[in-house]
Amino acid sequence: MTADQARRRFASARVARLATVDEHGRPHLVPIVFVLDGDRVYHAVDHKPKRTTALRRLDNITADARVCVLADEYDDGDWSRLWWVRADGTARVFEGGCDESRSAIALLRDRYAQYRDAPPAGPVVAIDVTRWTGWRAGREREPG
Numbered sequence: 001m002t003a004d005q006a007r008r009r010f011a012s013a014r015v016a017r018l019a020t021v022d023e024h025g026r027p028h029l030v031p032i033v034f035v036l037d038g039d040r041v042y043h044a045v046d047h048k049p050k051r052t053t054a055l056r057r058l059d060n061i062t063a064d065a066r067v068c069v070l071a072d073e074y075d076d077g078d079w080s081r082l083w084w085v086r087a088d089g090t091a092r093v094f095e096g097g098c099d100e101s102r103s104a105i106a107l108l109r110d111r112y113a114q115y116r117d118a119p120p121a122g123p124v125v126a127i128d129v130t131r132w133t134g135w136r137a138g139r140e141r142e143p144g
Contacts, residue, residue, distance in 0.1 A: 006134035013071035020060035028060040042104035045122025080138030089129040
C-alpha cells in the first residue's frame with residue numbers, strides 16, 4: 001500500500017486509536033474520532049463523560065510528542081476486507097480560541113453529526129503525520 005493509498009483509507013475510517021507514551025515510556029492507547037486535513041490529523045476533547053479533564057493522552061503528548069494513530073477494518077465474515085493504516089507523527093495540544101483550533105473544530109463538526117449541536121470545547125490535538133504505513137488483505141476498490 002502506498003502512502004497515498006494509506007492516507008485515503010485512513011481518511012475513510014470513522015474511528016482510530018491514538019497511542020502515546022508517558023514520561024517513563026509506558027504506552028497509553030485510546031479510541032478517538034478525528035478528521036484528516038492533508039497530512040495533519042485533528043482530534044478534540046469533547047463533552048462525552050470522562051473521569052477527569054486532566055487526560056493522560058494530553059499529559060503524555062506534553063512529555064513526548066511522538067504519537068501513532070491506527071485505523072483499521074475488521075470483517076469477521078470476509079477476511080479479504082481486512083486492512084489497517086498507521087499514521088506516525090508528532091503531536092501538539094492547544095486550547096480553543098486560536099485560528100487553528102476553530103478550523104479543526106469546524107472540520108470535526110462537518111464530519112460528525114454529533115458535534116454539530118455540541119461542538120468539542122476542550123483542547124485540540126494536532127498530529128503532523130511524518131509516515132504513513134498500511135496493509136490490506138484483498139484487492140477491493142480503494143475508498144474515496
